[in-house]
Amino acid sequence: FSSLAAFLGSPGQSNYCAxxxxxxxxxxxxxxxxxxxxxxxxGAWIGGGMATNDASTIGRMERAGVxxxxxxLGLAVLGGALSSLLRASAPAxxxxxxxxxxxxxxxxxxxxxxxxxxxxxxxxxx
Numbered sequence: 576f577s578s579l580a581a582f583l584g585s586p587g588q589s590n591y592c593a594x595x596x597x598x599x600x601x602x603x604x605x606x607x608x609x610x611x612x613x614x615x616x617x618g619a620w621i622g623g624g625m626a627t628n629d630a631s632t633i634g635r636m637e638r639a640g641v642x643x644x645x646x647x648l649g650l651a652v653l654g655g656a657l658s659s660l661l662r663a664s665a666p667a668x669x670x671x672x673x674x675x676x677x678x679x680x681x682x683x684x685x686x687x688x689x690x691x692x693x694x695x696x697x698x699x700x701x
Contacts (some may be wrong), residue, residue, distance in 0.1 A: 577614045579618040599614045615656060618674025620643065621643040656671060682697070
C-alpha cells in the first residue's frame with residue numbers, strides 16, 4: 576500500500592511522500608520486469624486513518640477537490656485490484672490512485688496543471 580501523498584505531495588511530509596514514491600517506483604520496476612504487482616495509492620479513508628482524524632485536513636482536501644475514500648469504495652477497489660492480480664494477464668499498470676476527485680475544483684486550485692496533457696482526458700470528460 577502506498578499513499579495519495581506520493582501523487583499529490585503533502586505539506587510538511589516530504590519524507591512520507593518520498594517513501595511512498597519509492598514504493599511506487601519499485602512497483603513500476605517490478606511490473607516492467609513482468610512481475611504481477613500493484614501499488615495502491617490510498618487517499619484518506621473516512622471514519623479512520625491519519626488524515627480523517629483532523630477536521631481541518633478534511634476541509635482542506637474538500638476545498639482542493641480531493642474527496643475521502645468510503646469503506647465501501649475502498650473495499651470494492653481492493654477486491655478489484657486483487658482480482659486483477661489473479662487474472663491470466665498482469666494488470667495494465669503498476670500504480671493505482673484510490674481517491675475520489677472533483678476534477679473541476681482540483682484543476683481550478685492547481686492552475687499550473689490546468690492545461691497539462693496529463694489531465695486532457697479529465698477535461699474532455701467534463
